[in-house]
Amino acid sequence: MNKSKIPQVLMYHGVVSSEAAIPPDREAGAELYDLDVQKFQEQMQFIRDRGRRVVTLEEEESLGGQDIVMTFDDGEMNNFQKAFPILRAFNFPAYFFVTVSRVGKKGYMGWEELMELRDAGMLIGSHGLDHEILTNLTAKKVQRELVESKAALERHLKVNVEYFSVPRGFYNQTVMEIAAAAGYKKIFISQPQGSLGANCLARIAVKGDWSLRRFEMALEGKTPPEEALFNSSKSIIKNIIGGSGYDRLRTLLLKKRQ
Structure with missing residues (x-):
């Protein structure tokens, strides 16, 4: 895809309110990405008011750098209960990436909800079988995560599953080659x-x-300096101590904050 035609891709996780379903088995830090449903509504309205198109990659011939692709990771039930009605009201398509072993478990969408998303024109992709850090696994286990999750989604939903979202942010060339x-x-x-x-x-x-202003900055391709420095430092630490070491350190620090 030509760089000038690559859309901006937004990554969401939980969209929550006081009565929204929250899975009990989330990883530490998942709550940092929980977005209040009112904020989500405001962000969608902001996109509409700015005249930005929300598209799918199937529209490749007409894509542009000002277009937006919406994605949701993990397959939480609150995506169906809270985000989906708002997306439908705005007529915005989105990709929902599902951790297959969690389908139907407490706080997660079941096959019935996923079928309803599919029937409404949403796209379903894989987020692996077990939400593993793929760089910790052997090539054989990575293949199982990617191949078996794809097969299960295709079998239950009767669609071609052509998109994969890397769980927990860790990937390498081996993961990319196996995915392809x-x-x-x-x-x-x-x-x-x-x-x-x-x-x-x-x-x-x-x-x-x-804030809504921070969201606007993201759509403008801007990052606050202190946030950019933090992200850079985080990448350096990941490279030094590896995926499992970083995950243990992050979990420990987050638990100390609670």
Whole structure:
């Protein structure tokens, strides 16, 4: 895809309110990405008011850099209960990336909800079988995560599953090659694209504490200096101690904050 035609991709997780379903088995830090339903509504209205198109990658011939692609990771029930009605009201399409082993569990969408999303024109993609850090796994286990999750989604939903969202932000060339061999057309990541190829799409991770102005800055391609420094430091630490080491450190620090 020509760089000038690459849309901005937004990454959401939980869209919540006081009565929204929250899964009990989330990883530490998941709440940082929980967005209040009213904020989500305001963000969608902002996109509409600015005249930005919300599109799917199937519209490749007409895509532009001002277009927006919406994605939701993990398959939480609050996506169906809270985000889906708002998306439908705005007539915005979106991609929902599902962790297959969690389908139907407490706080997560079941096959019935996923079918309703499908029937409404939403696109369903894989988020793996078990939400594993893929760079910690052998190539054989990575293949299982990607191939079996794809097969399960296709079997239950009767659709071609062509998109994969990397769980927990850790990937490497091996993961990318296995994803391509498994038949995924695009791999959604959560970091700058680097040199991992044209089939990767970087995303903007929307956080729960963002003001509307911070959201606007993201759509303008801007990051506050202190946030950019933090992100850079985080990337350096990840590279030094690896995926499992970083995950343990992050979990420990987040638990101390609680």
